[in-house]
Amino acid sequence: xxxxEKTKKPRGRPRAFDLEAALTKAEALFHARGYDGVSVAxxxxxLGINPPSFYAAFDSKAGLFARVLERYAASxxxxxxxxxxxxxxxEALADLLETxxxxxxxxxxxxxxxxxxxxxxxxxxxxxTAAEPYRTASHALIRDFVAATRPMRAEPAADLVxxxxxxxxxxxxxxxxxxxxxxxxxASAKALPAVLAD
Amino acid sequence: xxxxEKTKKPRGRPRAFDLEAALTKAEALFHARGYDGVSVAxxxxxLGINPPSFYAAFDSKAGLFARVLERYAASxxxxxxxxxxxxxxxEALADLLETxxxxxxxxxxxxxxxxxxxxxxxxxxxxxTAAEPYRTASHALIRDFVAATRPMRAEPAADLVxxxxxxxxxxxxxxxxxxxxxxxxxASAKALPAVLAD
DNA sequence: GGTATTTTGTAGTGATCGATACAGAAAAAA
DNA sequence: TTTTTTCTGTATCGATCACTACAAAATACC
Numbered sequence: 001x002x003x004x005e006k007t008k009k010p011r012g013r014p015r016a017f018d019l020e021a022a023l024t025k026a027e028a029l030f031h032a033r034g035y036d037g038v039s040v041a042x043x044x045x046x047l048g049i050n051p052p053s054f055y056a057a058f059d060s061k062a063g064l065f066a067r068v069l070e071r072y073a074a075s076x077x078x079x080x081x082x083x084x085x086x087x088x089x090x091e092a093l094a095d096l097l098e099t100x101x102x103x104x105x106x107x108x109x110x111x112x113x114x115x116x117x118x119x120x121x122x123x124x125x126x127x128x129t130a131a132e133p134y135r136t137a138s139h140a141l142i143r144d145f146v147a148a149t150r151p152m153r154a155e156p157a158a159d160l161v162x163x164x165x166x167x168x169x170x171x172x173x174x175x176x177x178x179x180x181x182x183x184x185x186x187a188s189a190k191a192l193p194a195v196l197a198d
Numbered sequence: 199x200x201x202x203e204k205t206k207k208p209r210g211r212p213r214a215f216d217l218e219a220a221l222t223k224a225e226a227l228f229h230a231r232g233y234d235g236v237s238v239a240x241x242x243x244x245l246g247i248n249p250p251s252f253y254a255a256f257d258s259k260a261g262l263f264a265r266v267l268e269r270y271a272a273s274x275x276x277x278x279x280x281x282x283x284x285x286x287x288x289e290a291l292a293d294l295l296e297t298x299x300x301x302x303x304x305x306x307x308x309x310x311x312x313x314x315x316x317x318x319x320x321x322x323x324x325x326x327t328a329a330e331p332y333r334t335a336s337h338a339l340i341r342d343f344v345a346a347t348r349p350m351r352a353e354p355a356a357d358l359v360x361x362x363x364x365x366x367x368x369x370x371x372x373x374x375x376x377x378x379x380x381x382x383x384x385a386s387a388k389a390l391p392a393v394l395a396d
Numbered sequence: 397g398g399t400a401t402t403t404t405g406t407a408g409t410g411a412t413c414g415a416t417a418c419a420g421a422a423a424a425a426a
Numbered sequence: 427t428t429t430t431t432t433c434t435g436t437a438t439c440g441a442t443c444a445c446t447a448c449a450a451a452a453t454a455c456c
Contacts, residue, residue, distance in 0.1 A: 010431085013421065013433040033321075052416075194385065209400075211452040
């Protein structure tokens with residue numbers, strides 16, 4: 001039996017908790033209450049991990065948040081699937097907005113986008129700087145998708161979509177239900193053809 | 199000389215600081231760093247008011263924030279001036295968006311809307327509930343303005359404007375300059391005619 | 397002047413923050 | 427079995443949080 005990957009056991013005492021399960025719970029907590037709204041004591045209790053084990057596994061609260069963000073960004077909004085090259089820009093971006101609206105309102109305890117909601121003002125600048133790369137990556141993805149067909153309109157179009165996604169996320173946080181949010185997403189998508197026109 | 203109002207002196211030791219000036223400084227601090235980002239110790243130092251005087255004047259940090267919000271809502275975005283009855287809805291709302299964009303990006307240390315930015319996940323729920331009345335009031339004002347001419351489209355139009363204002367505020371927080379934000383506001387306003395059409 | 401009332405500055409309160417010291421327990425390696 | 431390594435739980439750390447007890451100071455009223 002060949003060791004595929006993580007099967008080889010490390011040397012010391014084995015970890016007593018499931019790391020992936022811990023990350024999932026941590027993501028739910030951060031999404032529900034934000035970085036500052038979740039204390040290490042909260043995490044320790046809800047994940048069932050005592051502080052020393054917590055710090056051994058994640059280095060710090062910021063370290064855990066970084067790993068949570070990484071997971072979230074890879075699983076939340078399937079940007080690459082929606083923004084398929086060759087697809088009509090206006091239609092694809094409208095689809096993106098509507099899909100985002102659905103996701104943002106889907107889970108009552110995790111409304112909005114974890115990345116977009118991690119923004120100033122915050123008591124701590126750690127979460128904001130941790131989330132920044134994902135915001136710029138999302139912007140770049142949208143811009144490059146538009147640039148393939150409308151290079152001169154790529155930046156303003158990406159800016160507009162940034163505004164709309166941020167707005168949808170904020171109102172999802174406010175408690176809007178999926179229908180209301182999706183309706184607003186569709187209404188806002190009507191601005192897309194104009195910004196994409198030469 | 200007739201006492202107009204506040205001229206009649208109270209009985210005890212007079213207050214040693216200017217209350218209005220204190221509120222102005224507190225507003226700047228809350229706008230720059232958010233409710234959770236400003237501690238009572240910060241306020242005490244920057245306003246030059248020791249904690250006992252602070253609590254005698256404002257009751258609590260939340261009490262000060264409530265008074266700051268009241269001032270801000272009355273002075274920030276002149277909704278009533280922009281949403282004049284009789285004005286063309288699409289044009290008035292476009293004006294509102296552009297004006298908001300200008301204001302949100304005007305002061306680098308106070309980007310975005312103080313009310314709208316007080317919805318992002320926070321350690322404390324006090325600021326969010328304190329700002330809620332102002333958010334609903336703004337929504338109602340926009341809805342009623344539209345209802346005067348397009349009653350059936352008032353709610354979805356107000357929802358769309360809510361999304362756009364939240365989005366503009368969020369991106370202003372991100373550091374966008376006025377030109378970029380105004381351009382996005384204008385682009386987003388292109389969605390207004392459709393949502394206002396019967 | 398004397399008294400009542402309010403604000404003032406000094407110096408704290410207990411609670412909670414993120415993060416750790418320490419020693420025992422559980423595994424692999426020797 | 428002994429050694430080495432890593433994780434475990436207990437019991438904190440100093441810093442900071444929002445907030446106050448207390449007595450002196452400063453005013454208006456009598």
